[in-house]
Amino acid sequence: MAFPSSVLLPANARYYNFVEGKKNFNANYDITWSFSYYLPSSSIQAHNVYQLGFTTFLTSLSAPISSLPGQYLGDQDPEYILKTLDTETAGVLKTEGDVPILLESAVLSGMLVKVAFDSTGLYALTGNGGYNALTGAAERPGVGLESDCFREALVVRDFDHNVVANGALSSMSTSFSTLSTNTFRTLRFRYVNLGRKLHIDSRESDTTTYTLLTTINLNYNLDEKPNFGQDNIFVGFSLCTPISTGPLSNNAAYALSAGNFYLRNFHIEGHEDAVVETETIITPALSTVPNIPTTTVSNITA
Numbered sequence: 001m002a003f004p005s006s007v008l009l010p011a012n013a014r015y016y017n018f019v020e021g022k023k024n025f026n027a028n029y030d031i032t033w034s035f036s037y038y039l040p041s042s043s044i045q046a047h048n049v050y051q052l053g054f055t056t057f058l059t060s061l062s063a064p065i066s067s068l069p070g071q072y073l074g075d076q077d078p079e080y081i082l083k084t085l086d087t088e089t090a091g092v093l094k095t096e097g098d099v100p101i102l103l104e105s106a107v108l109s110g111m112l113v114k115v116a117f118d119s120t121g122l123y124a125l126t127g128n129g130g131y132n133a134l135t136g137a138a139e140r141p142g143v144g145l146e147s148d149c150f151r152e153a154l155v156v157r158d159f160d161h162n163v164v165a166n167g168a169l170s171s172m173s174t175s176f177s178t179l180s181t182n183t184f185r186t187l188r189f190r191y192v193n194l195g196r197k198l199h200i201d202s203r204e205s206d207t208t209t210y211t212l213l214t215t216i217n218l219n220y221n222l223d224e225k226p227n228f229g230q231d232n233i234f235v236g237f238s239l240c241t242p243i244s245t246g247p248l249s250n251n252a253a254y255a256l257s258a259g260n261f262y263l264r265n266f267h268i269e270g271h272e273d274a275v276v277e278t279e280t281i282i283t284p285a286l287s288t289v290p291n292i293p294t295t296t297v298s299n300i301t302a
Contacts, residue, residue, distance in 0.1 A: 172214050
């Protein structure tokens, strides 16, 4: 697979992506999923420059397709997809104005929302330089490199590929400030209120109580989103290490993050039927006090 020029990885890079394709959910209902991971600090090489990122996402695709590693952390490259589909020429399909024609649903793997835990913060970068032929907008908006990428970051992208959250984990939690953990840590994601909010919780292995890490206001209107809302939503996961070997002024060196990364107990709950059940609630009529007119009588003596 040909990577875009912005993906620079060594031959021993490790990356993978999967979708739980056996369970599909209705996005008109709440979807909750969780998993536990273990990234021991002893397996991290050169801790101050180690690079690892993992993500979880809701998608309309039952299997990953041509997913990119590096700072894309499993997102698809729309230009690569169109090269694959184009059998007549070897180049990318473009308009008469020489603008690449990109697949709107392919940029983030048919994604509804994607949450990244990234030791470099590079997932928040503007990427790939392509433009949507229909809207003329940048296909992958993001932030600049110098000041807006955070080490040990949480980054969230929405259906429109916008970065809706980007910050250091330490600004959200005192106990969860780095990805490394010497015991299993559990992360829980609650997609609620018809896609308007996403709650992200975490808990350590010595407690059964979750702590709210952050709440993301997605403010979706699923009626306006094609291919979403029925029983066609799947949950996925991706990981990559390292993220980039390019000359980054704020991260000049790189290291494969981990000799070991463990993932377990991938669990999903949601509504698995295409039918949206509705119920009409009738409020009983309010009771009233009748307004009876009165007459004032004066000049009465005992």
